[in-house]
Amino acid sequence: MKVLHIHELDIGGGAETVFNITRKNYLVEKNYSGFINKNNYDHSDIRFKSYENYNFILRPFFYVFSINNYIQLNKFLKINNVDIIHLHGFIGSLSSSILLALRFHKKRNTIKIVQTFHDFHIACPNSLLFDYKKEIICEKCLGKKIKLKMLTTSCERRGYFYTILKSVRSFVANNLLNHKKIIDKFIAPSNLMKQKLIEDKIEEEKISLLRNPILLNEIKYEKKSDIITYYGRISKEKNIYFILDAFNEWKIKSNNNFKLFIIGDGDEKNSIEKYAINLKFNKDIVFYNFKEEKELFDILKEVKYLFMASKLYENAPMTLLESISLNILPIVPDLGGMKETVQDVFQFGKIYEKNNIESFIEQIEEMETEYLSELEKLIKRKSFLFENYGVEVYYKNLFNIYSDLLNKN
Known part of the structure; x- marks a missing residue:
């Protein structure tokens, strides 16, 4: 079994921690990784680029759809035979171009695609079910086929320009490329996420609850301070x-x-x-x-x-x-x-x-x-x-998800 893991970055917060753990699953034959390489000490198998690498004029276009990332992912998949593609976060820096490349390759071979959700971007163009303008939880787009409600609220933290960009990005990913149909198995790290995916009209049988792994750090008990x-x-x-x-x-x-x-x-x-x-x-x-x-x-x-x-x-x-x-x-x-x-x-x-x-x-x-x-x-x-x-249990459960998908062929 060969697995390609895709995420925006390899360093940052909790999503990056889970991505780095996931792509080291020793139970699979071969792990490949695709991410934007901002560090010299790690290696990405795909030369992805962030929209931030482009000038002010081109940046909005690559925020919605990156031609480079589409070409690079296509190039990798033509050269390397993989069984599973495991997506994490991609919509922010890699863009919806990832979905078009995956849809194209799914038609040509038997690859299966899994996605772990670290935020709510499939259900919410703003990714967090949160209105930054009002500073309240917002579910106006949840369950809607076309998610353009944010155009009337300007809920993006950087203002209306990015509100428009995220609305367009959501329309491209969800309505033109059909994000939900491209994914064979959705992984929810919490019951909350699972419930929100169901509310957004994803079939429950396509969702697996797999909690993020808890790391065991070899640190002896220390006397606590106030x-x-x-x-x-x-x-x-x-x-x-x-x-x-x-x-x-x-x-x-x-x-x-x-x-x-x-x-x-x-x-x-x-x-x-x-x-x-x-x-x-x-x-x-x-x-x-x-x-x-x-x-x-x-x-x-x-x-x-x-x-x-x-x-x-x-x-x-x-x-x-x-x-x-x-x-x-x-x-x-x-x-x-x-x-x-x-x-x-x-x-x-x-x-x-x-x-x-x-x-x-x-x-x-x-x-x-x-x-x-x-x-x-x-x-x-x-x-x-x-x-x-723990990590060992996480790897076994993940391997079982991969195997079940491949056995359905």
Whole structure:
């Protein structure tokens, strides 16, 4: 069995972590990888290019359809015989040209195509079921055959020009190229994602629930300090202003010794740092730039709690899964994949009412009171989680999905 794995990038956030794990599945005979190579230490088998590589005039066209990426994927598939093509994220930087190349090759041979969804781009032209203008969850396009509602709302974070581009891109992918018919099996990492795909008129039998793998990091138990953290992308939808306000208010009410670590980069970083300076307990708020895994985990090993506050659903946050190895207890809002992971998968940690500071304070105070028992729950549950959601199990389940598809020929 030969598998070609396609994703936009090989470095970044949770989607890139899952992509990198997936393309190293040793159970298959041969793994090929296609991504935009921005690093010298890794190798892409296909010379993909981002729309950002082109000048200002050409960039919008390649955002919707990249001729280069169509040609390069076609070229690779003519030379190399593959059995499975496993897509991850492609619509953003690689464009819908990927779908046209795949449709062409499906007509000529027996390849099967799988896609793991890390966002909702097939159901939502804006990818996240989120209106950036109103800063609310938005499902106006969900279930619609032609998804042009965003043209009336300008929900894209960069304004109306990109709203138009994403609407056109969605129409090309969904209506002209028929994205849903090209894919033989959709992989949903959460029940939330599975349900949204079903609501978008994808047949349930074409969807497999396969949760993202939990990594076992060989880090010994460390004595914890009074530290709470958020790490990841620093952007509006992650609701970091709420994290700062909630932390500051908790400090005022309980006069505790906790510090807050904000780790990551993003377009809101400077604004958030300026905002934090004006808070009463600004000296207890520490900002770090993006860190590679080893350096990141070295900072996180003393952290007690992971604090998430996203305004959008999230799918299956890798930050939650990574925190398990480090014995970090989660505190998350009652929303989407964050709630599902803590409530259904972990069965430890705390869930607060979204955007409610009093609810957050109540939950974190309970966590502090019950810290040793919650930590014991985590440690006892950890072996079960690795046995059922570890990388080895993930590889076996994925291999079974591939095999089932090929056996249908």
